[in-house]
Amino acid sequence: MADGVEKVRIDTAGALRDAAITALLAFGLFLPLIGFQTVTNIRNELVLTTRWPLLFSIVAIVGVARLAYSFFFAPWLAQRRLRPVAVTPPAWRGFVGKWFVPFAIGFVIVYPAIVIASLGFGGALKWVDNFGIQILIYVMLGWGLNIVVGLAGLLDLGYVAFYAVGAYAYALLAKEFGFSFWILLPLAGVMSSFWGILLGFPVLRLRGDYLAIVTLAFGEIIRIVLVNWVDLTNGYAGISGIPRPSFFGIPFNADDDGFAATFGLAFSPIYRTIFLYYLILALAFLTAFVTVRLRRLPVGRAWEALREDEIACRSLGINTTNTKLTAFGMGAMFAGFAGSFFAARQGFISPESFTFLESATILSIVVLGGMGSQIGVAIAAIVMIGGTEIMRELDFLKQIFGESFDPTQYRMLLFGFAMVIIMVLRPRGLVSTRDPSVFLKERKAISADLVKEGHG
Amino acid sequence: MEVFLQQLINGITLGSIYGLIAIGYTMVFGIIGMVNFAHGDVFMVAAFVALVAFLILTTWLGVSSIAVALFIVLIVAMLFTSLVNWIIERLAYRPLRGSFRLAPLISAIGMSIFLSNFVQVSQGPRNKAIPPMVQGEFVLFTQNDYAVTLSFKQLIIWGVTAVLLVCFWYLVAKTRLGRAQRACEQDQKMAALVGVNVDQTISMTFVIAAALAAVAGTMYLMYYGVVSFSDGFVPGVKAFTAAVLGGIGSLPGAVIGGLLIGLIETMWSAYFSIDYKDVAAFSVLAITLIFLPQGLFGRPDVEKV
Structure with a gap:
């Protein structure tokens, strides 16, 4: 006592x-x-x-x-x-809140250098590729879907369809016509955006769960078409030999005019990986930057108003049709960028990469991160994707459980389990407070208890 | 004509299975307003339990009578799947009741991923095929050298589905539990005030949904003779389509929606393209939701400000 x-x-x-x-x-x-x-x-x-x-x-x-x-x-x-609840948060919270973002940005920029310095060229490849690039793709997809789900409050379970459109657009146009990555990147974004608006149009009247299920159906339809339209997409076999992006015209190969030779370096596959890492980093930052700026524009404000209350929105004279379509189109565009990057990175794509599980993964990253919070989405992507990737590295467990034990088998099992656990413990996601874009005198975080979302 | 009749028979069989799963979606949605995404995987788990039970009975215990074996398998699958769904509700959905709307959906998606991977890890990724349980068929008539047949297993599926639907209808319409369920569906707070145990009623809803999914799983195993860990997703989405088509929340709607989806799928496969049969089902889902969001038998959703 x-x-x-x-x-x-x-x-x-x-x-x-x-x-x-x-x-x-x-x-x-x-x-x-x-x-x-x-x-x-x-x-x-x-x-x-x-x-x-x-x-x-x-x-x-x-x-x-x-x-x-x-x-x-x-x-x-x-x-x-x-225990009595502390009224003022501890001082370190404010410090961390202030410096976290600049520190994180600095860290991801120097990350390849850190890895190479500590592991050498050979060992670093895996860490830059499997962890860096892989996680950044999901961060970018999460930020893209965040526009649709987190800002506009439209629940989309078929996001992977636009990712697939971007990937196939790049793969087919690059192989057939030999266009370069830099031309096709915006083109893939435009095409995905077009599909986003096309698919978004008929489903605008739907809300919440219904919208989720219809978008899921569209996502599956696109996948089934990719599987069965063998003339165009080569079906399950997929498209291989997709041209890789070059360093502003200089290819990454061992030839005399290759990247390594041009800059007088010894050839190593890691240059391409590092280039791809910075490419996806730039694309992800672009997504984040555009989102942050859009939130201050009328359209971004309309998105957030739509999320909070559609009826109030309509009575204030906001055109909800256009508002929803711009959100769909904008989200799909970033998925298209990510898709063409994915095709360029892998050099091979097949419908297997665009299953419903991918959509579920991206949506779960957005929701687990705390919808609308960009930092939360990034943290969720690191936890969920990095966590499953790290399962590949746990070979030492074989010494405990015997040779037949394969940790990679349990990746998705734990992934699903983690989704349930995080939801049960933190139903509003990891970062649940809201950062207002309009405020009077003083910027305050909005507590999660005061907001509702995902009903429109 | 003969092809049409044959496809009609096949479609009704498939539709019965979809209908049984669809009831689970519609009941859960009706009572807690949540799309139970894991329901398709519960159905798949049920098929695996039926597989294990069937192998125990036939290879270990040497039960030679298929009728007895099938009956026991059905009971075991229903009991076990009910337990699974009861536990899932307790662990993954109940803590999220009253939370914001997306949370249970994400939890259910996580559960769906967990269940299918659990079966993959514990039972292996390969297709599990068993020798046909029930053989034989009636030849209804022959026309242009095409025999229209009704196989015994199709008859069993029709019979079991019909009997279960009658039991289920009795349960919902006449018993205390059914009354409690309907009360919770209309107004949980009011139901709690007049002495209905809401938590227990919701648990029982999940149990009943799982029992019906278990019947569907057993029938699926008997009909196709093969099951794999990934078999939950597509039937799950199609059953959900059936529930939406019939009007989500409406029980007769779920059954009729199931039959319609089964028929659309088989007819599409017969007359158009078997590769795109899933596209047909998904398109029906999209078209229904866009033009008839309340479904065939559902109540229109009135929005109050």
């Missing part, structure tokens, strides 16, 4: 009972699919094998975890609830 904090009592019998019930439920839950495994034998018949040790260890882990929850986590939560 010393400082007003009460000691929380732990109910041991209750905790044990809860743990037993949880373990029992886990046993029931995992019995059919972990206890038994269906395997195809030599005669090509499906037979069953059992995995009792695995089943019982999982059940035991679940039970112990529940016990730990009631003994440690629940009291901690209860204690935290009893």
Whole structure:
């Protein structure tokens, strides 16, 4: 009772009972699919094998975890609830809030140099490519979708369709007509934007979940067309040998007029990777910059007004049709840029890269980041994509679980699990406060409790 | 004519399966206003449970009577899938009740990814094929050397679906639970005030939805004889289409929507292009939502300011 904090009592019998019930439920839950495994034998018949040790260890882990929850986590939560809430945030918060963005921008600019300095050319390739470029693509896609979902409040589950349009536009035009990357980048953006408006037009009357499902349907239709229109897209086999972007006309190869030779360097594949890294970084910054500026323009204000209340918006004389279409078109344009970058980076594209799972990933990045918050989206992309990429690097786990253990298998499993957990713990995303674009005298963050979104 | 009749039979069979899944979407949407994205994957999990149960019965226990085996498999799949969906609701959706609207949807998408990958990791990525459970067919008539047949498994699907729909209708229309469900659908706060246990009712809704999806999963396994971890998504979206077409929130609408989607899909495959059969279903979804957002049997959504 010393400082007003009460000691929380732990109910041991209750905790044990809860743990037993949880373990029992886990046993029931995992019995059919972990206890038994269906395997195809030599005669090509499906037979069953059992995995009792695995089943019982999982059940035991679940039970112990529940016990730990009631003994440690629940009291901690209860204690935290009893503690008086600090009215003024601690001083370090303001400091971090002020310096985080400049520091993060500085870091991503020098990131390749840091990696090369610490790992050398050979080791750095993977870190710049798999982590740097891969994450930045999703950051850019997240920022693009953020315009549609976060600012305009239109729930779009088919965003990957525009990414696909950009990628195929670049791949086909570059292969057929030999146009350069710099011509096709804006062209791909324009084409995606056109498709965004085209698909956006019929669905404008829909709201919320319905809009999400129709955009999902459009996304799937585009994918199925890509699979089946073999004459144009080569179907499942995909398009390979897509021309790579050059350094303002200087190709990245080992020839005498290649990048390395021109600048008097020893040839290494990493120059192209670093170039691509800065390219996607520039594209991502462009997306962020355009979004920030658009929020101050009438159209951006109209988007945010639309998100908060469509009816109020309409009664104030805002043309909701045009407002929604510009959001769709703008979001799709950035997806098109990202798509053409993706095609140029991979050199190969197939419909496999544009499944619904991609749309779900991008949307989840936007929502997990806290809709409308650019920093939140970037952090979510780093956590979700970087997290799944890091699963590829966990080979040391083989020493614990045996040679047959393959951590990469569990990437998407953990990805889905993380989505659920983050939503349950922080339903409004990682960064849930709003940054107002119009304010009186003093800029204040708007608490998440005061805003509603995603209903229009 | 003969091709048309055959496709009609096939379409009704497929439509019955979609209808059973669609009821789950429509019930959950009706009661908590959420698109349960993971429902298609719950259906796929059910098919896997049915597969495991069927293998245990036939290869280990040596049950030779297919009728007995099928009955037990159905019961096991229903029980287990109900448990799964009950736990999912408790863990992933209940904490988000009353939160902002997108949160449960994202949670459900995460759950959908989790379930399909869980099955992939635990059971392996390959297609699981079993020898045909039920063989034999009636030849209805033959015309121009084309025999129109009604196979036993199609008959079983029709029969099981019909029986279950009657049970389900009784449950919703006549029992205390059904009344509680309808009350929660109209006004949760008011229902709670008059003594309905809202949380429990919502849990039971998920359980019933899962049980019907389990029947659909078992029937799917019996009909096609093959299942894989990725089989949840497309039937799930099509069943959702069926629910929307019938008018989301309307139970008879879900069944009729399911039959319509099944028929559209089989007819499209027969007369146009089998490659684009999914496009047909998705286009129906888009067209319905654009021109008839309340569906065939749904109540129009009145917006109050």
